[in-house]
Amino acid sequence: MKNFFRPTIYIVAATISLFFCLLLSSIGYGKTITLAAENWQPYVFKQDKHNGFACRVISKAFEKVGVSVEYHFTNWARALEMAKDGTIDGTFLWYKTAEREPFFYFSEAPILTISVVFFHRKNMLFNWDTLDNTKSYLIGAPIGSHISDEFERYDKSGLINVKRISSDITLFRMLIRSRIDLFPHDFFVGYSQLNNSFSDDFSRVITNHPKPLTERPSYLLLSKKNPENRKIIKLFDKGFSQLMESGEYDQFLDEVLTKKQPTP
Structure with missing residues (x-):
């Protein structure tokens, strides 16, 4: 009787383990990345609940694929340099240029224009x-x-x-x-x-x-110093596509546009 149940338990345990591996694989790495940007309201704003429109979009897209985001606020030049050196994982709201492409993985779709x-x-x-x-x-x-x-x-x-x-x-x-x-x-x-x-x-x-x-379109950039970022940018692309299809992107943008409007 003992010999009968032992392999059965192993099979069940292996099946459960495989299920959770597949589940984790489908939702992402379950890790946290760090992105840098300058306060650039309404797109980036440290004091805002969501850290601004762009941060909200990026965080929500990554959330859909099991990746958490922490933000480091600094000036734009420093943000780009830190990401280029691999001190942090990436930065965002940058144009795609020939000078930047050797150092960064770019998101497939722009965050905004x-x-x-x-x-x-x-x-x-x-x-x-x-x-x-x-x-x-x-x-x-x-x-x-x-x-x-x-x-x-x-x-x-x-x-x-x-x-x-x-x-x-x-x-x-x-x-x-x-x-x-x-x-x-x-x-x-x-x-x-x-x-x-x-x-x-x-x-x-x-x-x-x-x-x-x-x-011009502006993108999320992840540093090529970390080879894993090649997979993470693809995860972001997947999450961002889901965000667009769900209508959440437009909802977030509408909330920005209905706030106090700029007057020339």
Whole structure:
């Protein structure tokens, strides 16, 4: 009797073990990764319940495949460098460029599309059709940011005058004080920063040109320093697809858009 039950117990135990292995395999690694970004409200915001729209989307997509996310908040240049070195697992809301592709795995779909416009003082008459029209202006831009392929080409060729600064808020202060003339920046983020970091008297002196400088998709990047990230980015792609199909992505975005709207 004992000999009969012993192999039966082993078979049951093995079956249960195999079931849980398959279950864990289907939902992901059950691990935690660390991503870095700069406070960039409404997309990234440390004080928000969900850490901002982009963090909410990324966390929810990873949650669907059994991966947890912790966020490290720093400036953009540092976030990219830490991810490139493998100090952290990745960063997000970056354009896909030839310079970055050797160092990062990119998500298959963009997290969101960044619409960049030129911010300027209202008392400065400004109009532009091509970047040639901006040659006489001092343009402020964040360190490490890739505004557009054309902008970078003009910048590297010295065809436009660009001053690189680490902080968006500092760039807006410089714009208000006439220390720079133009600031290419995301439309929603720009007005969110003006509304939340400056008094009405100061924020009202800034406006934007309606013509977008660029509208480009931005992605999640995971460091190639960790080979496991190749599998994790595919897990994210799976979770993100489920998030889009469920309608949750649109729900999260609607919640952002129905909050206080930016006013040019």
